[in-house]
Amino acid sequence: AEEAMRRSEKLAIAGRLASSIAHEINTPLEAVTNALYLLRNNPSLDVQAQDWVALAQTELERVGEITQQTLRFHRQSSIATDIEVTEMLRSVLLLHTAKLRSAKVQTELRLEEQALLFGYAGELRQLFANLVGNAIDAMPQGGRLFIRARTMRHNDRRGVRVTIADEGMGMSNAVRRRIFEPFFTTKDASGTGLGLWVSAEILEKHHGDMLVRSRQAKYRGDASGTVFSLFFPWDGVPRGPRIVQSSAQVLADH
Numbered sequence: 001a002e003e004a005m006r007r008s009e010k011l012a013i014a015g016r017l018a019s020s021i022a023h024e025i026n027t028p029l030e031a032v033t034n035a036l037y038l039l040r041n042n043p044s045l046d047v048q049a050q051d052w053v054a055l056a057q058t059e060l061e062r063v064g065e066i067t068q069q070t071l072r073f074h075r076q077s078s079i080a081t082d083i084e085v086t087e088m089l090r091s092v093l094l095l096h097t098a099k100l101r102s103a104k105v106q107t108e109l110r111l112e113e114q115a116l117l118f119g120y121a122g123e124l125r126q127l128f129a130n131l132v133g134n135a136i137d138a139m140p141q142g143g144r145l146f147i148r149a150r151t152m153r154h155n156d157r158r159g160v161r162v163t164i165a166d167e168g169m170g171m172s173n174a175v176r177r178r179i180f181e182p183f184f185t186t187k188d189a190s191g192t193g194l195g196l197w198v199s200a201e202i203l204e205k206h207h208g209d210m211l212v213r214s215r216q217a218k219y220r221g222d223a224s225g226t227v228f229s230l231f232f233p234w235d236g237v238p239r240g241p242r243i244v245q246s247s248a249q250v251l252a253d254h
């Protein structure tokens with residue numbers, strides 16, 4: 001329990017740090033955005049220079065989106081709410097539409113409608129986005145991505161199980177043992193090695209558990225792939241309003 005506490009504290013500190021950086025970046029970002037706007041509308045600028053300014057504006061918009069997302073993520077994570085998990089998973093897939101299409105990845109969904117999760121929406125979305133992103137990365141030659149969500153009982157607790165499985169290249173036992181370490185990555189330039197580390201912290205904050213199975217092909221044509229199976233207990237995150245209610249009740253009783 002002490003270890004879990006330290007981990008969620010670390011996550012909170014990382015969140016605060018990210019959001020204060022995002023905040024600091026916002027001000028100069030606005031100044032540059034305004035300057036580029038004026039420059040682009042300057043009639044003495046030739047056509048090619050205008051194109052470059054337009055490019056700079058587009059890229060700057062992306063930076064703006066990232067900082068906005070970071071700020072929103074941190075704000076959202078401060079209160080736990082009921083979340084329709086199927087809706088969240090669909091929106092994560094929507095986010096990855098371009099990546100899914102370019103990798104020729106087919107999605108196969110088995111989602112129980114109205115299955116509810118209780119937790120921090122921004123963080124849970126990030127967790128699912130990390131797992132889906134990794135699954136797509138594992139299938140550069142295409143394949144199927146299976147996503148399943150259903151309510152169930154696990155270790156005497158009720159909650160929601162979410163399974164994300166791919167038909168990708170899989171991983172060796174040596175890799176599988178290290179995937180939750182910060183900065184561990186097998187992707188050279190494109191990887192940060194932070195995705196699963198952060199994901200494990202988010203899961204832990206929700207008192208969930210996760211099972212990872214992976215299989216590499218031994219010879220050509222052999223089946224390979226990875227399964228991440230997550231369980232979120234309904235009583236994992238304390239419900240704020242309920243505590244307030246019960247203390248009011250206690251007061252009324254005495």
Ligand code: ADP
Pocket residue numbers: 130134135138166168169170171175179184185186187190191192193194195196197226
């Ligand atoms: P990153 O994606 O930036 O490398 P992660 O922490 O998300 O960082 O993942 C760490 C490593 O775990 C990846 O580099 C990869 O080797 C392995 N991994 C994660 N998910 C999968 C998957 N679905 N299939 C195969 N390998 C995976």
